[in-house]
Amino acid sequence: MANFINMSPIKEMEIRSTKIIDVVSLAQGIPSFDTPECIKKKAIEAIMEGKTARYSLSPGLLELREAIEHNLAKSEINYDFEKEIIVTAGSIEAITATFLALLEPGDEVLIPDPTYTSYQSAIKTARGVPVFVPLDESRKWAFDIAQLKSRITEKTKAIFFCNPNNPTGTIYEKEQILQILQLAEQHNLYVVSDEVYRDFIYNNAEFVSTGRFSDFRERIIYIFSFSKAYAMTGWRVAFLAADSKITERIIGVHDAMVTCAPVVSQWAALAALEMANNNVVYFREEFIKRKDKICKYFDQMPEFFSYANPDSAYFVFPKFSDKLIDWIEKQTINEDDLREDQKNSNSWKFAIKILNEIGVAVVPGIAFGPSGENHIRLCFGREEEYIDEAMKRLTEYLKKVLPIT
């Protein structure tokens, strides 16, 4: 394999954390909730009624795709379920299948910096080249359209982003999305929008889906996963929606990769759309409480971190203060604990140090792109007691090793 793909640093941190006694992990973005009862019950019924033993049609169950079209239409996103919606084995399969279908080897895909780590792997899997476009941290990690424009080359094939963004919790403004689409139109690029966190919006922020810009539908690939909204990360079910000219190309790859998404998960996803809206509202309310809790801890540590209160998702992405950077740079880490490419990174050093010394697992910011260096990502999707325990350990530790003078 010409292009070695490392395991996602998020999963790497989760694996490292399993070896630490009494660890508290805020690393992987998993909601603490169980899948709602109504979904589990419908999935069990589907199994008992003999509906899950065989493949579904490759693009997915008719009933599910129809429900997806119906659901999207409520948000003024219009796709034809018969030809333009494909149910996938998680959103990462949707993303990988999309790039395998659309990219030629060496094609470039512009991705925000920082953004979700596995995007790089998905693009590389399709023999593409991820090209980072730095976001503007001073504007709550907004897109810098001039930066985006400056990175477009003859090889650029697509612009790919997560909206709302992971790890920053940024919601890209309507005007920015429109500018990105216009840019894509000028340069004949695809726009891939992963909207997995669209149900968790806070601080009265406004979210506008890329899928609503129907004038640009011939270049948009809309992706949504059931994992986060319905606490179904283990079911591996998501979907993509795009103009039929695009889905015609993706369906063959999807068929070659997985034949169809797990059928039992498809029935569960149908139940989610039909019955679990109240659960999504409850999850959102709980996440708001947890966000406020974790932000309170960071508000009490301005000498160590600065951060933007996230408008969405369930992550905070605090930045190290100069004082903390000075201290990290003086620290030595066991040679065996870091790979060569991780040794010069403060965020890796800090993440490993707090994992080894206080048993708190977080994700080093550089995992999300170069602009993520000197940051860490913490997931507040976990239980409140976990958040309290992790943040107490971190606060006490930093106050001990870096006493305020």
Place this chain on the structure above:
Amino acid sequence: MKKVLKFFVQYYLKWLAKIVLWRHRPMIVAISGTTNKTFIKDLILKEVGNNMEVRGNPRSFNTEIGLPLAVLFLPSGYSSLFKWVDVLFEGTTISLFSRKFPKVLVLEMGVDCKGDMNYLLTIVKPTIAIITNVDRNFPNNGTSINDITDEMKNLVKSVREDGVVLLNGDDNRVRSLKEDSTANVITWGIGKECDAKISDIKNTETGQLFTLESEDRKEDIEIRKFGYHNISAIVAAKIATREIIKRKNKSVKQK
């Protein structure tokens, strides 16, 4: 124990629904088929809702327990015994004492296995039946595509002579059900033999354009939706709305 409770809830609700329908005698529009039921139902509700009081069932309320719940306009108790006690109490009150009730009920009828339709037809007697398509994508629960066609046949047969059956002329299995009806049958689709003909379909950036010829009228229609099934849904809903209003006007005149 759970099975006994489910059996009790199912039959109790069925009788409550039958009583409320007997008391108020609304016009029933039944929509069945593998897909496109919800789109048609929503369009009918929107169109007819401007003229008279009408209600439909939530998408998933279309089976042996869901249908009576929808008729009675009640939520599900899901897995909670206490919630079910509340639901049954409220249902009893609505069934026996309600004064207001919609003039038209537009109900999706979900059919999964042999016998499902006959059971649903013991609860409701449709004046108008709409059948969208017969397709299978999980042919492994002992029910074949032919069995599902037979279930649709039962719906067609259940409509009395003064009712109307709307069949999707684009689906061979559905079109063949015409022979089984004693009621007036209207077919819709792109086929030349269809009573309501769809032609000249064009895709635009924002949706679709098409021409509809029905009852000596020809009109161009633009919709902001993609996919042929949305055209099919809008045509079925238009015919159904016309038939509902026709029958309601007729019953007003008779009074």
